Amino acid sequence: xxxxxxxxxxxxxxxxxxxxxxxxxxxxxxxxxxxxxxxxxxxxxxxxxxxxxxxxxxxxxxxxxxxxxxxxxxxxxxxxxxxxxxxxxxxxxxxxxxxxxxxxxxxxxxxxxxxxxxxxx
Amino acid sequence: xxxxxxxxxxxxxxxxxxxxxxxxxxxxxxxxxxxxxxxxxxxxxxxxxxxxxxxxxxxxxxxxxxxxxxxxxxxxxxxxxxxxxxxxxxxxxxxxxxxxxxxxxxxxxxxxxxxxxxxxx
DNA sequence: ACGTAAATTCGCCATATGGCGAAATGGGGT
DNA sequence: ACCCCATTTCGCCATATGGCGAATTTACGT
Numbered sequence: 423x424x425x426x427x428x429x430x431x432x433x434x435x436x437x438x439x440x441x442x443x444x445x446x447x448x449x450x451x452x453x454x455x456x457x458x459x460x461x462x463x464x465x466x467x468x469x470x471x472x473x474x475x476x477x478x479x480x481x482x483x484x485x486x487x488x489x490x491x492x493x494x495x496x497x498x499x500x501x502x503x504x505x506x507x508x509x510x511x512x513x514x515x516x517x518x519x520x521x522x523x524x525x526x527x528x529x530x531x532x533x534x535x536x537x538x539x540x541x542x543x
Numbered sequence: 544x545x546x547x548x549x550x551x552x553x554x555x556x557x558x559x560x561x562x563x564x565x566x567x568x569x570x571x572x573x574x575x576x577x578x579x580x581x582x583x584x585x586x587x588x589x590x591x592x593x594x595x596x597x598x599x600x601x602x603x604x605x606x607x608x609x610x611x612x613x614x615x616x617x618x619x620x621x622x623x624x625x626x627x628x629x630x631x632x633x634x635x636x637x638x639x640x641x642x643x644x645x646x647x648x649x650x651x652x653x654x655x656x657x658x659x660x661x662x663x664x
Numbered sequence: 665a666c667g668t669a670a671a672t673t674c675g676c677c678a679t680a681t682g683g684c685g686a687a688a689t690g691g692g693g694t
Numbered sequence: 695a696c697c698c699c700a701t702t703t704c705g706c707c708a709t710a711t712g713g714c715g716a717a718t719t720t721a722c723g724t
Contacts, residue, residue, distance in 0.1 A: 423638050427557055434551040435682075436544065452701065462684055467702050469682085486691055486700050500632060507628045511621060517544050537700060556712075573671060583714055588672050590712085607670050607721055 425477075429504045432476035436517075437461065438469050442478060442492075442508060443518045444525050449482065449491035453537040457528050458521060477501040487537070546598075550625045553597035557638075558582065559590050563599060563613075563629060564639045565646050570603065570612035574657055578649050579642060598622040 432438055437459050444450060444458055452470065456463050470490050473479045477498045482489045493501055512518050528536070553559055558580050565571060565579055573591065577584050591611050594600045598619045603610045614622055633639050649657070 423557060423560070423633065423636050426632050426636070427555060427560070430551050430555040430560075431681095434548060434555045436548055437682085439544070439548070439551075461682095463701065464685075464703080465683055471702085483691090483701095486698090488701060503628060503631060507624060510624060511547050512544065515544050515547070552711095558712085582712095584671065585673080585715075586713055592672085604671095604721095607668095609671060 425498075425500050428476040429478065429500060432473050432478055433504065433508065435469070438473055439508070439512070440517065440521055441466075441469060441490075442473065442505070443512055443515075444521055445479065445490060445492050446509065448529075449489045450525075451487045451489050451537070453487070454525075454528055455490070457536060458524060478505065546619075546621050549597040550599065550621060553594050553599055554625065554629065556590070559594055560629070560633070561638065561642055562587075562590060562611075563594065563626070564633055564636075565642055566600065566611060566613050567630065569650075570610045571646075572608045572610050572657075574608070575646075575649050576611070578657060579645060599626065 433442075440459060441450075441455050444455065450458075452463065452466060455470070456466050459466060461469075470479065470481075473490075474481055477493065478501050479490045480493050482491065492505060554563075561580060562576050565576065571579075573584065573587060576591070577587050580587060582590075591600065591602075594611075595602055598614060599622050600611045601614050603612065613626060
């Protein structure tokens, strides 16, 4: 029950859900998620660690940057079922689609540039 | 997205989840849910109306009593997928099992008696 | 019509949650 | 060794949430 509630609570905030949907099939750096959601990095950090505690994402550190991705390999069944449900429910969602478009733009900017100046500049 | 979040928020409280699991395969009167959860009836009422808004339960009025049940017939897909996931995740949950046992006891008491004196008396 | 009683609605309180900015942390690069 | 800078942690604030009890609503049964 605890684990299940951790998952449902993690999924009950729109910014966390958007982040999770943005992580479909790719990993993203924190600064990219900040760019996508338009929130302070401290807020994003809190969101992502909540998702991590619910086993919905994995953290990978690469130098100064931290990347988040959906769980790879030995996935907790609780989390994988939740992600499957999430995807089925929101694959065609309007907001999610718009985010997907924005993500493609954000990905064109090299990480160094995106982080360093703090935006699209 | 709104609908999805309504569902995840509804599922992110343990008392609501317990109520939903208690409604597997049967309908229950509000007073029976009060008895199961050990909460004030006003609190249970609030919980149930939140579940109803998320389309996870239906309300049926019968005389002075109000019964809740899982959606019948033309079920919103959003809700039915959520309920399937819920059941798969928690069918073997320890708390849910204990509730199931208690429910069987509560069901032995006629509704008139359960409501009228306010408990097992 | 009137009383009774189940359920809901209404205040109210305590705690949880989501947000920011400032300070702390930790990995390069020079 | 030192600085830089992405990320996290720490305070702090505003709002949301879950809980209760009191008041209101609604529908039977006299």
